[in-house]
Amino acid sequence: MRDISCEEITRTVRDLCIQANCHLPVDVQEAIVKAEGSERSPVGKAILGDLEENFRFADARELPICQDTGMAVVFVELGQEVHITGGLLSDAVNAGVAQGYVEGHLRCSVVGDPLRRVNTNNNTPAIIHLTLVEGDRLSITVAPKGFGSENMTALRMLKPSVGPEAVVDFIVEAVSNAGSNPCPPIVVGVGVGGTSEMATLLAKRALLRPVDQHNEDPFYADLEAKALARINALGIGPQGLGGTTTALSVCILHYGTHIAGLPCAVNIGCHVTRHASAVL
Ligand SMILES: O=C(O)C[C@H](O)C(=O)O
Structure with missing residues (x-):
């Protein structure tokens, strides 16, 4: 068994929330730039140019690419030989989301109750999808989802x-x-x-x-x-x-x-x- 601490998980999720919101994946960047070259509508082409300028600006200044910084969807692949220490995995992930959104100055968009609608002010709860896999590693993907x-x-x-x-x-x-x-x-x-x-x-x-x-x-x-x-x-x-x-x-x-x-x-x-x- 290999120990992984909740502290390390929280720190990692925090950083991933900021990274995902400020730095568009390279494959999406390249697809937008490519589309700018092939788009037939002049207005459409201009918009794709604006989108490119926007994601480059966000990337360079570590600012959110969009005002809707999303609900944090977190995919966790947990190796069966990992022993989580210091608490619950789900608490560690939610603590990382809270730190990432608050310390990263990302808009908090989540209400704690879907009908009474009071903002939790730290973007929790996250949506956590856990899969058990072979091995002694823990893989985490944070995918902020705008509504x-x-x-x-x-x-x-x-x-x-x-x-x-x-x-x-x-x-x-x-x-x-x-x-x-x-x-x-x-x-x-x-x-x-x-x-x-x-x-x-x-x-x-x-x-x-x-x-x-x-x-x-x-x-x-x-x-x-x-x-x-x-x-x-x-x-x-x-x-x-x-x-x-x-x-x-x-x-x-x-x-x-x-x-x-x-x-x-x-x-x-x-x-x-x-x-x-x-x-x-
Ligand atoms: O929540 C928002 O900022 C707006 C939302 O992403 C929308 O596209 O309507």
């Missing part, structure tokens, strides 16, 4: 007989319904299979894949390419003001499912699809 895009999440329990084209139709419909709300150019995460909650989690997890990668399975890579082409033909464009760049990428993750079902979920990331990771 302009989160509110556009769609889930449909498709009939199993509808086939792959109906999955592509549903993805395109979800993006079309979202319009300008998720701040395009977007990243489209899709979860297919499992149960309703598994499909939704896969869709969120799909937003972590680098936007310049494709599915390793040619069958799913083909569906991703078809969905992306149809989404970019919708004409929504950068910030919804028209153009040929609505999405930078479509990523589909799949899982086994029941013979009687075909759950399909879409989770959209805005042009600030952010995440930062560390391995302890």
